[in-house]
Amino acid sequence: MDPVYIARHPAAAWRRLEDEVIVISASDSSLFTLNEVAAEIWECADGRTPLAEIVAQHIVTRYDVGFDEAYSDARELVEQLAGKGILIVSGEPITGGDGR
Amino acid sequence: MSRLLGEVHEKALRLGIPWNVHLDLTWRCNLRCVHCYLVQREGPELKLEEVSRVLEELAACGTLFLCLSGGEVMLREDLFDIMERARRLNFYITVKTNGTMLEAEAVRRLAELNVARVDVSLYSHQPEIHDAVTQAPGSFARTMAAVRELTSRGVKVQISHVLMRQAAASYTEVRRLAAELGATYKLDATITPRLDGNAGVLRLNVPDAIWREIYNDPELVGPLMPDSPRSAPSALAELPCSAGHTACYISPFGDVYPCVQFPLRLGNVREQSFEKIWRESPALLRWRAVRNADLVVCRTCELHNVCSRCPGLAYMEGDLLGPSRLDCEKAYARTGLRPAPLAE
Amino acid sequence: MQRESARFRVVINIGGLATGFVGTDLAIAQSLERRYHGYLASPLAPATCEFTVVRATARVEGDNAGVEITHHDGRWFIRRGSLSAEYDPVAARGSAHLDDRPYDIDSLLRIVHTLLLAREGGFLLHAASAVRDGHALVFAGASGAGKTTICRLAPPDAVLLTDEISYLRPTAYGYTAFGTPFTGELGIPGMPISAPVRAVYLLAHGDRTRIEPMRPAEAVRSVLRHVLFFATEPESVQAVLNAVCQFTRSTPVYRLEFRPEPDVWERI
Numbered sequence A: 001m002d003p004v005y006i007a008r009h010p011a012a013a014w015r016r017l018e019d020e021v022i023v024i025s026a027s028d029s030s031l032f033t034l035n036e037v038a039a040e041i042w043e044c045a046d047g048r049t050p051l052a053e054i055v056a057q058h059i060v061t062r063y064d065v066g067f068d069e070a071y072s073d074a075r076e077l078v079e080q081l082a083g084k085g086i087l088i089v090s091g092e093p094i095t096g097g098d099g100r
Numbered sequence B: 001m002s003r004l005l006g007e008v009h010e011k012a013l014r015l016g017i018p019w020n021v022h023l024d025l026t027w028r029c030n031l032r033c034v035h036c037y038l039v040q041r042e043g044p045e046l047k048l049e050e051v052s053r054v055l056e057e058l059a060a061c062g063t064l065f066l067c068l069s070g071g072e073v074m075l076r077e078d079l080f081d082i083m084e085r086a087r088r089l090n091f092y093i094t095v096k097t098n099g100t101m102l103e104a105e106a107v108r109r110l111a112e113l114n115v116a117r118v119d120v121s122l123y124s125h126q127p128e129i130h131d132a133v134t135q136a137p138g139s140f141a142r143t144m145a146a147v148r149e150l151t152s153r154g155v156k157v158q159i160s161h162v163l164m165r166q167a168a169a170s171y172t173e174v175r176r177l178a179a180e181l182g183a184t185y186k187l188d189a190t191i192t193p194r195l196d197g198n199a200g201v202l203r204l205n206v207p208d209a210i211w212r213e214i215y216n217d218p219e220l221v222g223p224l225m226p227d228s229p230r231s232a233p234s235a236l237a238e239l240p241c242s243a244g245h246t247a248c249y250i251s252p253f254g255d256v257y258p259c260v261q262f263p264l265r266l267g268n269v270r271e272q273s274f275e276k277i278w279r280e281s282p283a284l285l286r287w288r289a290v291r292n293a294d295l296v297v298c299r300t301c302e303l304h305n306v307c308s309r310c311p312g313l314a315y316m317e318g319d320l321l322g323p324s325r326l327d328c329e330k331a332y333a334r335t336g337l338r339p340a341p342l343a344e
Numbered sequence C: 001m002q003r004e005s006a007r008f009r010v011v012i013n014i015g016g017l018a019t020g021f022v023g024t025d026l027a028i029a030q031s032l033e034r035r036y037h038g039y040l041a042s043p044l045a046p047a048t049c050e051f052t053v054v055r056a057t058a059r060v061e062g063d064n065a066g067v068e069i070t071h072h073d074g075r076w077f078i079r080r081g082s083l084s085a086e087y088d089p090v091a092a093r094g095s096a097h098l099d100d101r102p103y104d105i106d107s108l109l110r111i112v113h114t115l116l117l118a119r120e121g122g123f124l125l126h127a128a129s130a131v132r133d134g135h136a137l138v139f140a141g142a143s144g145a146g147k148t149t150i151c152r153l154a155p156p157d158a159v160l161l162t163d164e165i166s167y168l169r170p171t172a173y174g175y176t177a178f179g180t181p182f183t184g185e186l187g188i189p190g191m192p193i194s195a196p197v198r199a200v201y202l203l204a205h206g207d208r209t210r211i212e213p214m215r216p217a218e219a220v221r222s223v224l225r226h227v228l229f230f231a232t233e234p235e236s237v238q239a240v241l242n243a244v245c246q247f248t249r250s251t252p253v254y255r256l257e258f259r260p261e262p263d264v265w266e267r268i
Helices: A034-042 A051-063 A067-083 B005-015 B049-061 B079-088 B104-112 B127-134 B139-152 B171-181 B200-204 B208-215 B274-280 B282-288 B311-316 B325-335 C027-033 C102-118 C146-153 C216-225 C233-250
Strands: A005-007 A014-017 A020-024 A032-035 A046-052 A087-092 B020-026 B065-067 B090-099 B117-122 B157-162 B185-186 B247-250 B255-257 C006-014 C019-021 C049-055 C069-072 C076-080 C081-086 C093-098 C121-131 C135-139 C159-162 C163-173 C174-178 C194-204 C210-212 C252-258
Touching: A014 A034, A014 B005, A014 B079, A020 A034, A032 A034, A032 B005, A034 A051, A046 A051, A046 B200, A046 C146, A051 A067, A051 B117, A067 A087, A067 B247, A067 C027, A087 B200, A087 C159, B005 C006, B020 B049, B049 B079, B049 B274, B065 B079, B065 C121, B079 B090, B079 B104, B104 B139, B104 C093, B117 B171, B127 C159, B139 B171, B157 B171, B157 B282, B171 C194, B208 B325, B255 B274, B274 B282, B282 B325, B325 C210, C006 C102, C019 C027, C019 C102, C027 C093, C027 C102, C049 C102, C076 C102, C076 C252, C081 C102, C093 C102, C102 C121, C102 C233, C121 C146, C121 C233, C135 C146, C135 C174, C159 C163, C194 C216, C216 C233, C216 C252
Parallel strands: B020 B065, B020 B247, B065 B090, B090 B117, B117 B157, B157 B185, C019 C049, C049 C093, C135 C194, C194 C252
Antiparallel strands: A005 A046, A005 A087, A014 A020, A020 A032, A032 C006, B247 B255, C006 C019, C069 C076, C076 C081, C081 C093, C121 C135, C121 C159, C121 C163, C163 C174, C174 C194, C210 C252
């Protein structure tokens, strides 16, 4: 499995609101609310931690799901968020995300 | 209100989060607008380090929407340092400015920092009228140049059109100008009293006939009209305003208020943490306990559905729980029905 | 997990009608942003009406499926191909199943906007429009009548509002025409601006350029022929008829026969 790195786009505005995360895209054209699991992944998106590690440490243990299923869902989610321009997805560690 | 926005807002309310914060960085200004509500005041403005601490406290309290304003915000030499810190804290930033000091380099930085929107004040589509309001010859031309520079850089611009007697009928032209410039248009049809209670500027308000016209223009009347989206019964609907519940204002001197237009002082961020003021200020807790059902006159008024009653204005008029006559007049203009407080 | 893991809100503003879309299918959000670029309002903006959107399960090919609109229990029910929607005008809220292809969203917007505008005397017209000297010129006609041609011939100082569907709304100073993203053969969305209407021209091809004012009754009939309207319920039909009468009273209507040559713009 090739490593996947994710970073929050530095232009997105966001805040955690209890169990959710609210994100507004840089172009100010969409508002998103991320549910508990997606919010967890979002907050871990520092550009340095591989997605597999995020899923293994934060999702599998906490939500009692199998790794393969969780990882494939997480991949789909990050691709969608990347498509909306609020997340950066790369095969290499990312600098310049909002974790800088 | 939108389902999604409504849910988010309700949640912020339930959690007691100051979701929207308006932070004035200075009250100094290079213009001398005749209708200005600010009262000149001596005293040190919050320094960069103090502002940074406040921003960190706001982020920790959960604030997402940050409006940076003034005075003229561009007079703060450390404005871009402040914005950079605010962006690192992931705020959604809007900036209010008169635009006269926005040179190309400043615009480039605003674009780079992903400022969500710049609100630029305009008083007329005619340079001589605008300049007469700002008492600064050439201000119209400089403001126009700034708006063009902003939109060409892809920064979203809102023209905030303060309508006053000098240019009472100009809203269609200013709206058209905004459209030509690629900016959105927001009409502000009420001149409010000065923060020290001086009501002299109210004579600048437009005649009732213009208000009536505005409220008959389908493009301008927002979701306040009777057949527009109604909020479902909710915690929000029982509150007179979001000020002090999910919104607040911080002055350049660190004073905290429920809203820029609501001079009920809650505390000062130099003396206490923002969070302490937000959670414990006795004045704020008293205000937060007020429900629509407590509004002595307004609760029985048949126009409450179409009224934009501002508690800050009511407070300035002398009674936090009473009507705000300016809003009564607008509700009258909107409906042709005379609300009780105007009958006297 | 990913199904419900994110929700979105996008607001599209056409003709001053801010229409909100909320949903969980981010592909729909993406289509909205691409398709209506230039007409996107802030996602925080209050909306005139708002729809919860989900993806239609049945995909219907072709875009000629007829529209079916019914009105009962205070709600509108809309069907067209893969699109099915309902709308509650009192709450100003609705829900829609649609394909994320532009066609369904275009249909939904147009249908709902015709209903919203009818209440205030506004309507959608099969017409090209452009702004020149601060006023809008509106060119109505069926497909093939020359809407796109007239847009192609427009002088550089004319700003194109649309080559296909114009939004017309009454204001204190007569009718205003709004730019729309709806395109005909030109394939270029109009500018998201508006201007008061100076005149309406009913297009016809001719061997020379000829402009004739229309009599009131003929003007009403001709304009009415190009109005987009889908509902058949009597109250709404009457509202549109009244709107067109009001429009033709306040706006000069001409018949314009033209040869596709640039000088047509100098004649109008």
